[in-house]
Amino acid sequence: MAEENPKAKKVAKQATAKKASAQKVSAKKAVAQKVASKKASAKKAVTKKSAAPKGASKKNTSGYGMGSVDIVMSVDQVAKEAASIAASAPTVPELDKLAKNDAFLTIDNLRAGYGKMEILHDFTLKVGSGQSLCLIGPNGAGKSTVLHSIFGFTNIFSGSISINGKDVTNLTPSQKLSEAGIAYILQDKSVFPGMTVEENLLMGGFLKNKPAEAKIAAERVFDKYTRLADRRDKPAGVLSGGERRLLEISRALVMDPSVLLVDEPSIGLEPRFIDMVFEILDDLQRRDGKTIVMVEQNAKKGLEFADLGYVLVSGETAIADEGTKLLKNPDVGRLFLGG
Numbered sequence: 001m002a003e004e005n006p007k008a009k010k011v012a013k014q015a016t017a018k019k020a021s022a023q024k025v026s027a028k029k030a031v032a033q034k035v036a037s038k039k040a041s042a043k044k045a046v047t048k049k050s051a052a053p054k055g056a057s058k059k060n061t062s063g064y065g066m067g068s069v070d071i072v073m074s075v076d077q078v079a080k081e082a083a084s085i086a087a088s089a090p091t092v093p094e095l096d097k098l099a100k101n102d103a104f105l106t107i108d109n110l111r112a113g114y115g116k117m118e119i120l121h122d123f124t125l126k127v128g129s130g131q132s133l134c135l136i137g138p139n140g141a142g143k144s145t146v147l148h149s150i151f152g153f154t155n156i157f158s159g160s161i162s163i164n165g166k167d168v169t170n171l172t173p174s175q176k177l178s179e180a181g182i183a184y185i186l187q188d189k190s191v192f193p194g195m196t197v198e199e200n201l202l203m204g205g206f207l208k209n210k211p212a213e214a215k216i217a218a219e220r221v222f223d224k225y226t227r228l229a230d231r232r233d234k235p236a237g238v239l240s241g242g243e244r245r246l247l248e249i250s251r252a253l254v255m256d257p258s259v260l261l262v263d264e265p266s267i268g269l270e271p272r273f274i275d276m277v278f279e280i281l282d283d284l285q286r287r288d289g290k291t292i293v294m295v296e297q298n299a300k301k302g303l304e305f306a307d308l309g310y311v312l313v314s315g316e317t318a319i320a321d322e323g324t325k326l327l328k329n330p331d332v333g334r335l336f337l338g339g
């Protein structure tokens with residue numbers, strides 16, 4: 001899980017350096033400074049996948065999300081851009097309003113991270129029941145850490161997390177799943193290829209009191225997704241990428257959670273499967289009333305899907321708005337949507 005994430009480990013050193021400098025300045029005043037210190041990440045966001053040589057002034061390349069972008073920004077310009085968007089950080093009443101003043105999942109002033117390292121600084125999040133929220137932002141901004149914190153994978157230094165008014169801050173991940181109705185959908189490659197589809201699905205019910213209950217719950221999920229039911233006796237290794245993602249989502253549904261935490265649902269999938277996954281999530285939200293908090297590198301897809309979007313920069317929310325409005329926000333477009 002969090003500890004096994006090689007990508008996270010790879011960037012851990014970078015975060016240590018960032019934290020050391022971040023601690024020297026007071027949290028509020030520091031937003032712009034921290035953003036500036038994060039310019040390497042921000043630059044990466046803009047120039048991701050670019051094969052342009054250092055110093056190239058204008059080169060067509062792939063953007064952070066979909067599409068392509070002409071890179072004309074220097075590192076300093078990107079830092080300035082990011083600092084200027086961070087200056088318009090949303091207030092708590094604004095976040096409340098986006099959740100229709102009826103938040104179901106609430107994170108209040110959370111300071112959390114790994115070991116002693118604080119990654120999220122005074123972080124607040126509000127999502128209404130049945131709403132969806134997509135977190136976007138540069139690599140290392142802390143998006144996955146928000147999901148990890150909600151599910152109980154991080155060290156929480158202060159602040160609180162609640163579901164439907166009930167404090168769940170210090171519950172363990174298995175309590176989160178069995179008592180608080182929160183499910184974390186594991187990223188790519190969490191399916192056991194040598195086990196059958198059915199065995200993989202049943203693992204989603206390991207916290208049920210009796211195996212028979214898990215079996216009933218798994219059948220309920222099979223009823224919903226016949227595509228999986230048709231393949232129940234096949235080893236999961238033969239599933240297509242899209243079917244495997246469906247199995248990962250389905251496994252989380254066995255416990256009938258009310259909140260789904262989804263980290264990068266489109267990662268590694270070809271376009272037709274990406275659309276399928278978003279349709280499944282849309283159905284879970286609109287038909288089954290699930291509350292969804294998602295992280296998505298494909299910012300365009302994520303913001304088209306979600307009711308709300310937060311732009312995370314250096315462990316703080318720089319912009320929050322309705323998803324469709326963020327799609328039209330010029331800063332978001334320039335930095336995260338590829339033009």
Ligand SMILES: Nc1ncnc2c1ncn2[C@@H]1O[C@H](COP(=O)(O)OP(=O)(O)OP(=O)(O)O)[C@@H](O)[C@H]1O
Pocket residue numbers: 002003008009010011012013014015016114119137138139140141142143144145146
């Ligand atoms: N398990 C971990 N142990 C220690 N540090 C971690 C761990 N996971 C993440 N971090 C650090 O926390 C910071 C935020 O990482 P996080 O994975 O939340 O970023 P992210 O916004 O999801 O980035 P990406 O877009 O690359 O997935 C990074 O600097 C990273 O080094």
Ligand SMILES: [Mg+2]
Pocket residue numbers: 143144145295
């Ligand atoms: Mg991540």
